[in-house]
Amino acid sequence: MITELGHFCLILAFGVAILQALVPLVGAGRGWQGWMAVGPAAALVQFALIAVSFAALTHAFVTSDFSLRVVYENSHTAKPMLYKVAGVWGNHEGSMLLWVLILALFGAAAAVFGGELPPSLKARVLSVQAMIGVAFLAFILFTSNPFDRLALPPFNGKDLNPLLQDPGLAFHPPFLYLGYVGLSMAFSFAVAALIEGRIDAAWARWVRPWTLAAWIFLTIGIALGSWWAYYELGWGGFWFWDPVENASFMPWLLAAALLHSAIVVEKREALKSWTILLAIMAFGFSLVGTFLVRSGVITSVHAFANDPERGVFILLILAVFLGGALTLYAVRAGQMTARGMFGMVSRETGLVINNVLLAVAALVVFVGTLWPLVAEMLWGRVLSVGAPFFDAAFTPFFVLLAAVLPVGAILPWKRGQLGRVARALAPALTLALAVAVLAWVLATGRSAVGPVGAGLGAWLVSGALVDLWLRAGRGGIGARLGRIARLPRADWGRVVAHGGLGVTILGIALLTANATEDIRVVREGESFDLGSYVITLDRVERFEGPNYHTTMATMTARQGGRVVAVLHPEKRLYPVARMPTTEAAIDNGVFRDLYLVIGDPQEGGGWAVRSYIKPFANWIWMGAIIMAIGGALSLSDRRTRVAVAAARRTGQPLQPPVQPAE
16 A cells, blocks of 8 residues: 555656646746746645655565565565665665655755745746656656566565665765755756846855755765775775766766856856856766666666666656757857956956866766777777776876865955965965975885875865965954954855865875785784784684674784784675675774775685775865865855845845855
């Protein structure tokens, strides 16, 4: 009964989405207030219906209802409850239902919190959002129905992919989808503005909070995925330039560019055309990511294995929305004229450089990700584009971005002086050079990656602190600190986010340049040296888990004769799925991780053991958390909403705030 209710609600949501897509759009075109008012009500009803449908599917997984094909293929009665719930989105059909649930959630949020929007713009935004919902609800109902029944329900299921039975992967997809789908709001605002023919500072102010929220969720989602790959796959790395990793990274880069570009529109009413294009392309790349994961054209540990027919459907959705938006963009291009003028040395120019570097970096990742597919389709050549290409092609642009970011952040609007900026940033530059020299002296391999990356990371962090200090104005230290504490949250958010990027870059550089690796065969009771540590394989035992068999090693790490850690790396086998997994044992630290992996038994006796010392590994994810916190601080700033409300009360036109959030 509950399953049928979920299926019925999904069909009703499809009908409501069609209504929401058409009626408010016609009402906005004709100026009919009643028709425009249908949009918010329909958005709330659509979200409620999809939420009931998602709850019904969750109930089926929790109760192990194997009459549903998707539950049979992705669950098992012996699976822990957390992974029964995670199994709802650990498959193609359920994850698509989560996709449209989040899409409807953003539409409902726009309906509830969009009270300050002009009625016609709000109606068009909700209409475009519903059009996306119609497309994906049709995709689910006609090709990927999660409520498909089995004629003869089996007694048990096939279990969830063991690699996905992990807390990191349980929460990674929802955050990633919140970011992916959240960019649909920027897309809807862009298309609505193109239809309406009005793109101004107020539009930029409205679109930025939605983009910022999506960027925050994407940051958290990417960080969770990287963290999972680091400790779960047992290879010791945090990023592989996997096509699915790239599929989430490209929208993140474009969303960051969109956030900075919208500032220029809000403050100076310039870069309108470019900002609209970024809003379209950011969501377009989210759709590209959806296609890559679900079409079957790539092989990845992250991808859903599906038949190409579903990929064709998604490709059609991508073509319709991206092609339609770009066509409308071309038609309206002549009307998006810039009003504000600025000099070559100005914050506007710094933001333009920021945008160009982020966009080119995203393009490099896009080309490297899709080039093997293009080469195979056009010339029949099987190519592999891996980390060496991305490291060589992507890194220079991001190095340039890190180098210019502190300069652009403290340049004044409209016109500035490089000499004054150089004097202000001199302490930051001195500190960055000192950190780079220290990294060079301490580096064992004399690689340039560590010193350059450490210097850039220190440059970003110290540059952010200089930015904060300059915003405190003149006066003594006490007065300045008092003013710093009272700065708007948006200013704090910008500084924290830029500093977090510096922390991540520093962690990546020092980890890449100074990691220690050891691979050997070790017998029980034997010890070996790993850097300054002595590692002993005490014993290897076999145990039974809730739904797996495990071979668990007990290994002791000593430094200077003192026990530092006792670690338990595992090799698990999931009998239902007939799939092994590697569970690395990690002794986490602020400045290093001790990383141990147990492998297979060897013919001559002993066990294959891989050991790593990973310096500054946790700084990578700590930096990502700091970036997300910075974004949340900016998002919590109420100045924009207060300005809008005040303008409505006084009847005055909207003006950009004195110091726009970044």
